[in-house]
Amino acid sequence: DAKTTQPTSMDCAEGRAANLPCNHSTISGNEYVYWYRQIHSQGPQYIIHGLKNNETNEMASLIITEDRKSSTLILPHATLRDTAVYYCIVRQTGANNLFFGTGTRLTVIP
Amino acid sequence: ETGVTQSPTHLIKTRGQQVTLRCSSQSGHNTVSWYQQALGQGPQFIFQYYREEENGRGNFPPRFSGLQFPNYSSELNVNALELDDSALYLCASSVDQETQYFGPGTRLLVL
Numbered sequence: 017d018a019k020t021t022q023p024t025s026m027d028c029a030e031g032r033a034a035n036l037p038c039n040h041s042t043i044s045g046n047e048y049v050y051w052y053r054q055i056h057s058q059g060p061q062y063i064i065h066g067l068k069n070n071e072t073n074e075m076a077s078l079i080i081t082e083d084r085k086s087s088t089l090i091l092p093h094a095t096l097r098d099t100a101v102y103y104c105i106v107r108q109t110g111a112n113n114l115f116f117g118t119g120t121r122l123t124v125i126p
Numbered sequence: 127e128t129g130v131t132q133s134p135t136h137l138i139k140t141r142g143q144q145v146t147l148r149c150s151s152q153s154g155h156n157t158v159s160w161y162q163q164a165l166g167q168g169p170q171f172i173f174q175y176y177r178e179e180e181n182g183r184g185n186f187p188p189r190f191s192g193l194q195f196p197n198y199s200s201e202l203n204v205n206a207l208e209l210d211d212s213a214l215y216l217c218a219s220s221v222d223q224e225t226q227y228f229g230p231g232t233r234l235l236v237l
Contacts, residue, residue: 050225052228057214057231057233058230058231059130059216059218059228059229059230059231060169060216060218060228061228062225062226062227062228065225103168109223109224110222110223111223112159112171112174112176112181112182112223113159113171113174113182113184114159114161114169114171114218114226115171116161116168116169116170117168118167118168119168
């Protein structure tokens with residue numbers, strides 16, 4: 017069963033920050049928030065994950081609210097190559113599977 | 127360090143045939159998970175192999191089976207192919223059950 021809710025689609029202007037929201041109101045204390053993206057017909061690409069603290073890497077930042085019921089993935093300067101479907105996934109540490117919902121289709125506009 | 131690789135990239139089979147898909151895990155990874163992605167949908171978990179044993183299975187019939195070898199590479203076998211088996215088959219590798227890294231997938235078309 018889906019544990020996350022994401023908008024179906026979003027647009028972002030090239031060079032601007034893309035902020036992708038995700039609701040996970042039933043998240044448990046030992047569940048992490050993972051983000052993957054999938055560019056058309058390719059395998060999903062891992063972006064970032066976090067438990068309760070905000071995280072940043074070379075690809076993106078992950079902001080998790082204090083109550084952990086929602087999060088936002090931030091791509092600081094979107095490029096055309098960031099056009100993809102972005103999946104927010106809640107996963108228990110040690111769980112063997114990832115449940116992919118329908119994701120958010122992000123379109124970066126020139 | 128090489129990432130996850132899968133072969134073949136594309137495959138066409140007819141209904142009732144059998145197919146074997148292959149996956150080489152990323153260097154240092156000991157766990158392989160397989161997913162099926164139908165057109166327009168998110169990937170769905172088929173099963174996972176850890177240390178050559180099945181370690182969890184999704185809602186797929188027994189005609190979907192797998193193997194993991196001592197070098198941690200893996201095979202997905204599907205018997206008695208059905209039209210609905212047409213999909214992108216994805217393999218992901220990880221260290222134990224931690225972050226999964228995906229390969230490019232094998233696109234299977236069943237006619």
